[in-house]
Amino acid sequence: METHCTHIAYQKTNYFSKIVIDYLNNAEQLKPFYQHQPTLQGIKNAITERKKFATNRKVLVQELEKQYEGIILTEQQKNNLQSLLNENVFTVTTAHQPNIFTGPLYFIFKILHVIKLADEWNEHFTEYQFVPMYFMGSEDADLDELGYINIDGEKLVWNTNQTGAVGRMKVDKNLLSLIDRIFGQIGVHSFGNEFLQLLKSCYTEGKTIQQATLEFVNSLFKEFGLLIIIADTTAFKREFENVIVKELKENFSYHQLQKTVQELEKYYKVQAGGREINLFYLQENSRDRIEKDNNIYTIKKTDGSSQQIDINDALKNNIQAFSPNVILRGLFQETILPNIAFVGGGGELAYWLELKEVFKTAQVPYPTLILRNSFLLVDEKSKKIIDKLNLSNEQLFLKELNLTTTLIENNLLPSFSSQINNATNKIDEAYSIIKQQIHTIYPTLAQHTETLQTQSSKKLKELHKKIIRAEKRKQIELINQIKTLKQKLFPNDSLQERTENIAMFYAKYGRNILQILYNSSLTLEQKFSIITFQEK
Helix, strand or coil, X not given: CEEEEEEECHHHHCCCCHHHHHHHCCCHHHHHHCCCCCCHHHHHXXXXXXCCCCCCXXXXXXXXXXXXXXXXXXXXXXXHHHHCCCCCEEXXXXXXXXXXXXXXXXHHHHHHHHHHHHHHHHHHCCCCEEEEEEEECCCCXXXXXXXXXXXXXXXXXXXXXXXCCHXXXXXXXXXXXXXXXXXXXXXCCCCHXXXXXXXXXXXXXXXXXXHHHHHHHHHHHHHHCCEEEECCCHHHHHHCHHHHHHHHHHCHHHHHHHHHHHHHCCCCCCCCCCCCCCEEEEECCEEEEEEEECCEEEEECCCCCEEEECHHHHHHHCHHHEEECHHHHHHHHHHHCCEEEEEECHHHHHHHCCCHHHHHHHCCCCCEEEECCCEEEECHHHHHHHHHXXXXXXXXXXXXXXXXXXXXXXXXXHHHHHHHHHHHHHHHHHHHHHHHHHHHHCHHHHHHHHHHHHHHHHHHHHHHHHHHHHHHHHCHHHHHHHHHHHHHHCHHHCCHHHCECCHHHHHHHCCHHHHHHHHHCCCCCCCEEEEEEECC
């Protein structure tokens, strides 16, 4: 199997927001909302700032060692873990919830990006060491978002009655039955059984989702030296206690966020508004909002009921129950990790750009923000269609209707299009001459002449559209090819990476798919990558 990687600018895909494109282009209006540019100099500046902050490295290493009990680490992982005790060692981090079986492809892409960055920076900044880290957002309670995967267009959903933080949920029979359904999808391929056994060894009945995710992600990336952190522990929450107390007593993140949002809204649609208290309260089967009224704290449950809590007692005896929401999650991450760069998707970068002043008020270093790598994986059948239609990278990202029209106009009807364009130009020239004379001799007819010109151009455009529609009715095979191609590579008009799971690609290409993606991963170049697979 041979692979070939090409690139396209993010702005040419038309799948990324204005705020993301502006960030990549170093737009002037965004500069007040982040601290370090995503450059080597920016990384160097982030290291300088990070050195001023006292990360509790001892607690970090102790907790990681507990998490990895019973798991055999590679030598690189062992070295990375112990190196975190060294003040000249920093992490490069990405974060994601524990989607079942890793969820969409971009989960894999963002992890490989931090690995590639750490490897490159280890060579460039020889006086420092960098450790790739995956921060698991195991406290997220949105099972509707995390409890399904898509494989080759089929959606597989985990139906369970469990509630609360997804990471604390248990693997049950319904989840195990999904593994068999996955095998039904991928079993015919060379490495389908290998992937199945990997899933079965990690997802066993009664194990927590966060533990199963740790084991599965570790099995995929251990050779790359990746470390995984589950922050839902008492020790880590204790490191975050000062921020938790500040939030409960001062609502500091809300106040800072409102100021930033007001400024950011001058240019962009703001994503995360936040709450007056940006903390949840974790109980056995729930993750509920905390609200304060006249210094009385209550938990607002999803069924509409309330429960009063003694905050001081909870801080002393149950600090693990306090769970940061999206506004404070990054602050929690940067408090417990010696981190200098955060790799996230477009949505993540958009809300991180709201948080600079929140970090400043909490006196926690703000990391360099890097847009995660994006890939489009083009299988052999799709590659044949692309070659047959002679599609460019830019054309590949066109919407289905636009792509069909473009191909018919450019490839099948070039003479008609050319003739209509020529006719339009000649009519415009003739009317220009007539209008000059009309303006001089019969000025009252000038507007009527203008209207006639507009009507003539409009009728030619309508004729052009009718010709294209007629040609589309003839080109059934072409339309079906385009439909098949777009649905395969852009399912439901979305990016493939936001929908498809890694399972099918692993089943076809084996563990080597991870190496292929690693080899094709960019670091700070910030381009969308297209990998095509074809037989030798």
